Amino acid sequence: MTPTLAVFKLASCDGCQLTLLDCEDELLALAGQVDVAHFLEASSDVRPGPYDLALVEGSVTTPADAERVHVIRAAARHLVTIGACATAGGIQALRNLTDVDEFRRTVYARPEYIETLSTSTPVSAHVDVDFELRGCPIDKGQLLEVITAFLAGRRPDVPNHSVCFECKRRGTVCVTVAEGTPCLGPATHAGCGALCPAYRRGCYGCFGPSGSVNLPALIPLLRHDGLGDDDVERFLHTFNTAAFDREPRS
Incomplete structure (x- = not known):
């Protein structure tokens, strides 16, 4: 059938x-x-x-x-x-x-x-x-x-790595390293093709946390890029608020 x-x-x-x-x-x-x-x-x-x-x-x-x-x-x-x-x-x-x-x-x-x-x-x-x-x-x-x-009858082949992998694959220069732009790419699930970094915008996490999230390491980097504590909270509280809130952070 x-x-x-x-x-x-x-x-x-x-x-x-x-x-x-x-x-x-x-x-x-x-x-x-x-x-x-x-x-x-x-x-x-x-x-x-x-x-x-x-x-x-x-x-x-x-x-x-x-x-x-x-x-x-x-x-x-x-x-x-x-x-x-x-x-x-x-x-x-x-x-x-x-x-x-x-x-x-x-x-x-x-x-x-x-x-x-x-x-x-x-x-x-x-x-x-x-x-x-x-x-x-x-x-x-x-x-x-x-x-x-x-x-x-098989398991879907959907990657669980971060947006950073997609940036590297398409040859996109890291907006954080090159321009100091706050970016959630290191913590965000791949799937968008690194669309925002390709246009020199920081990733804002619309695909939620990846399988290898390390927010305690990322948050100090966001602060170094000019975000205060309130700004970091707003940056994380968008499409996947509850998912990012479940991740440990410093």
Whole structure:
């Protein structure tokens, strides 16, 4: 039987789902190999599970999300989370650092109608996840590799090294060494192709921590490049706030 694919959204901007749609020619080839049974971003044709592979975008930020991820997990043979929201809580995890009720009162005219959790958490905090694909948004090539790997019954070949490796491979001069530009490249998961350093901008960590993070060594370097303690905190508190906060630092 043709394997079934389902794509689900929790709290997110839809950017990672759009990455799948942006695959264009590759998506047409993929559509011939899988049965897309649930993908509201692309089609209103929705069929119930079980599904061979479920992709989940978005973080768990509401009681309904917390219940829904269990339903998705039960219906999926393999569950892969895609993007910074699903793998690390996303930029909305900034709420984890303060009082969410204060945000609710400030943003909404009728906060009593807003039902939300006090934290924004990754899907893996609630159910077992077979693989986490990082990025904000995810990389198209990595996404196709993950889908192909799971449908073929093998482990995805997605590197776990840092952005610095990608800079070296494309011959990009280190912006920190050459220009003193603050950069999270040494601590950030590869996958973007070192896009920002290629344009002489410092990496700001949109792919989250790599598999060899050493923040205690990096933070003094950021301070040497002109960032104060508050600046360092802001630099780390973007797309992957919760993930970088889990790393030890000095």
